[in-house]
Amino acid sequence: MTHPDSAARDTAAADGQTEQRSRSRESRPANGEVQPAVDHGASEPQSAGGRPERQGQSGGKPVSFNNEVDHERLSMTVTDLDLWYGDYQALKSLDIEIYSNTVTALIGPSGCGKSTFLRCLNRMNDLIPSARIEGRIEMDGRNVNAREMDVVALRRRVGMVFQNPNPFPKTIFENVAYAPRMHDIVSSRRDQEELVEQALRDAGLWDEVKDKLDQPGTSLSGGQQQRLCIARAIALRPDVILMDEPTSALDPISTAIIEDLMVRLRKDFTIVVVTHNMQQAARVADYTAFFHLGEIIEYNDTATLFETPATTKAEDYITGRYG
Amino acid sequence: MADSFDEITKQLRKRHGKTRRLKLISMSALILSGLFLAVFLGDMVQRGWSAFLQGQIQLEVTYTEETRTMPLNAIDEDYRQLVTQGFFWSFPGKFEQDPELTGTVRDEWVPASSDVDQYLKGRGRLSSQEQQVVDRLVEQGQAELRFNKTFFTGGGSRSPAMAGIGAAALGTLLTIAVTMAISLPIGVMTAIYLEEFAPDNRFTRMIEVNINNLAAVPSILFGLLGLAIFIGFFGVPRSSPLVGGLTIALMTLPLIIISTRASLRSVPDGIRHAAFGVGCTRWQVVSDHVLPVSLPGILTGSIIGMAQAIGETAPLILVGMIAFIPNADFSLLNSATVLPAQIYTWASLPDQAFQEKTAGGILVLLTILILLNAIAVLMRNRFERRW
Amino acid sequence: MSDYLFPAFIVLMVGLGVAAFFTGRQRAVGVRAEGKTMRSQPSQYGWFMSLASVGAAIAVISLCWFVLVIVGSPVPLYSLYFVGLAVALLGMGYGLRYVNPDFHARNAIEWVIRFALAGAALISVLTTLGIVVSVVSEAIRFFNMYSFWDFITGTRWNPGASFLEAAGRSSSASSRAEFGSLPLFAGTFMIALIAMLVAIPVGLGAAVYMVEFAPSRVRRLAKPMLEILAGIPTVVYGFFAAITVSPLVVDMAGLFGLEASYTNALSPGLVMGIMIIPFISSLSDDVINSVPDSLRQGALALGVTKGEMIRNVVLPTAAPGIISASLLGVSRALGETMIVVMAAGMSPNLTGNPLENMTTVTVSIVSSLTGDISFGSAQTLSAFALGLVLFAVTLLLNLVSVLMIGHFRRKYSLSAL
Structure with a gap:
């Protein structure tokens, strides 16, 4: 699966990374006090001095760890993931570990591949004929990127919420009950009602819609529609919920509600969220990965990434130099 | 929390089968429409190709003042029955088109009657006597299917051999x-x-x-x-x-x-x-x-x-x-x-x-x-x- | 003589128009040369001149002709040509006075063009009006002779005797002309039903396959194939139904021990169904295509199989569009003429057995209006009465279909229909 050359390159890179990582960790004081970066900022990244950009991660592990997270419980492990659209390589040998019951945010400038990566995790890219994906995505002891993996089974366990709310043109009740019924999770009307109520409560929508469950989902406001889509996803009790810029089409109030929701849902689900909004990542995420040109430049504890990024590129992006 | 992949996959087998069935059914709808078209076109070609050909017989045609008024006499009695009626109807008209014809005897390819025409195309039957004559003419190369120009130039006619579009x-x-x-x-x-x-x-x-x-x-x-x-x-x-x-x-x-x-x-x-x-x-x-x-x-x-x-x-x-x-x-x-x-x-x-x-x-x-x-x-x- | 007069007149008019154009332009160029600034370009003055002379002449001639025809008097061709010529020359002289710096030739042209375009748009309205007027006026004459109620509810259609009646030779009650249209409508709906039973499943299935399953290579091949099927003239389908399908149906029925007429309702119904397949499939194709991909992805992301997604999300969303396409298909089947004229029977028959001989509304219209027809006989007029009902039914279907698709179209920005 992996090209021998790239394997060799990876080993070499990994060696370098280890060194760099230890250096970058050393440079950060234990008390968390912010110290001005030693050398970045002074020189432009890479091109200027030919000095390699310091890697912000190693073997998919974050640069620094978040103490609130149980790092033993891995949800998904991505190893050496490449993706091509025809001849164009959109993702370049990504490695990342995603821990259970965390919110992991993916940030980066437009076109950096963060949404593309997200859609690899439940194989939505299979719908694009020109896309070719290589690499390993491990979940529950299986390579879910393998050809023999049943994508329907995968998507049953890895749900997704999209950028624009897309409720089905059915009733609110049907929107939530439809997929569990298909998967035979519930069958009797009473079970369905219980499940719908629970999912809508979890999504914080129950009080607003409990009297109009038989109205079309499309009659709700944008923010409510998006929460309906979240309810639809969690009704299946998946392991992972992928969110692709879930608030970018919403007003600030709805955005705040959904951000609260993400933090609350972390208790039961693993959430991976792509966002354009760095404040959002800072507010909701335990870990944040910074993408640039199809690569993960830095994967780090969210607080650390925003306060003392390990790489110049991440720092430039966060301080608003580009993106 | 959720079922394992194996359990889900087992449950999915039936549901995937339904998808395959839907695909098969919808595909057969498309194939069916293609089949209709193929059957239809095939049927038309099989019925219509022969319209572009016309059975014709090489005969001596006599152009005289007498045959102008009695066109039947323009052709030897033995072959009259084999020639299309339309030929005789249009016979006097030929003199007007080409006055020099009068008084000549010419060897011409004359359109056959529709019975003979269909026989040459392998469809109809002839009386045994006519069949003998036609078979002999075919052997001598004096009766054959030739390109039917009349079909493209002619108009309405009660005689099929003279009719065209x-x-x-x-x-x-x-x-x-x-x-x-x-x-x-x-x-x-x-x-x-x-x-x-x-x-x-x-x-x-x-x-x-x-x-x-x-x-x-x-x-x-x-x-x-x-x-x-x-x-x-x-x-x-x-x-x-x-x-x-x-x-x-x-x-x-x-x-x-x-x-x-x-x-x-x-x-x-x-x-x-x-x-x-x-x-x-x-x-x-x-x-x-x-x-x-x-x-x-x-x-x-x-x-x-x-x-x-x-x-x-x-x-x-x-x-x-x-x-x-x-x-x-x-x-x-x-x-x-x-x-x-x-x-x-x-x-x-x-x-x-x-x-x-x-x-x-x-x-x-x-x-x-x-x-x-x-x-x-x-x-x-x-x-x-x-x- | 009059054969050559018209072309000669046309040539003369074109010549005049060209002359007017150059005169106007020349004049404007002259004015400009004097150093005055003009409101419009010289050639725009030229166009204005052409319109003022020839345009006015054509307008006047058409108006005169139309009024004369409406009044019903014979059209005096020579005087009409003369009037046209006079108007053209007058217009040229009059228009020349307007070639001055203060005149907005451009706006005048713009105004005339707008007027002409709106006039063209009116033609389509007039067409509808023409259909309504022609059908209604003749139908009223028919209903003066024959009761509307009997026409709608009668079960015997026997117009042939009306000729005898007109000739004063109808003696016994058995040869009285009867215009009970029920069996005709029964036949029409039966054949349309058979057609839709073929067309809707096959057309919809083909559309689903093309949009949801087919690789692009298959789509590229199948689209033109369906277009060919759609482009076959109905008279050709009629021949196919009469000469190939009907004997086949009779043979098949014979295998099951059933007796079928050679002019049975089944064969025109089946062939009409084939004719409507591409119609249904291309409309459904558009409708299914316009179901937003986000809904498909939303369903797939829930771990729903593709088949479930199509059945439970795509088709229900597209349903209004598919239903309205089917209604348009029904309207087509009801109004289809050539297939039934060539393959269905001629004698009315009120029956539920599709293997029996049946006739339809359109067949009766055609058979009443071909051959030696006399305007004003009950048989001829009955065709218009049938046409009126046909128009009303298809209009209703079309309007319902437009209303159904309207909502869908606004929601998903559908271009077709």
């Missing part, structure tokens, strides 16, 4: 010329008005609804309109290409309007704004900037509309374009027939040879229509712009 083709040409001369300008003008000029008010919306509705009105009602208004009220001669063309023009109009509007709409507003920005009037914007860009689309739509008009039959039957036309005139006011109407009249004749002519006429008609559609598709692919 020439007159009907001319009628179609004249009728369609009238149709396009009327519906193309009016259709394009209407579309320009609706897309570029019309204010968005109740009147405009009424016209739009009306056009959409007109496109779905059964064609036979246009025939009633032609009969009552054009013939009954305005006194246009019945059966003439003029009345047929007018009737079909009204039918084609909504098609041309709809396709032209789509083509105008696909021109981005940026072009219009730019033209207005340099001080063009509305008409200048349309004629100098929008129309040139949308012209290929308009032409494509018009060709498709024209193809449909060529195949239209029912309204033309009502305005009398099923006249029996042995020789067509190049006139808009004289009686005429059109290809589909000729097909209709031939189809109702019991003679096997006419069934063959019907299928032959259908093959010609289909070839024309498929060619026109192919031209339209090529034009669309060649000139279509994506904005």
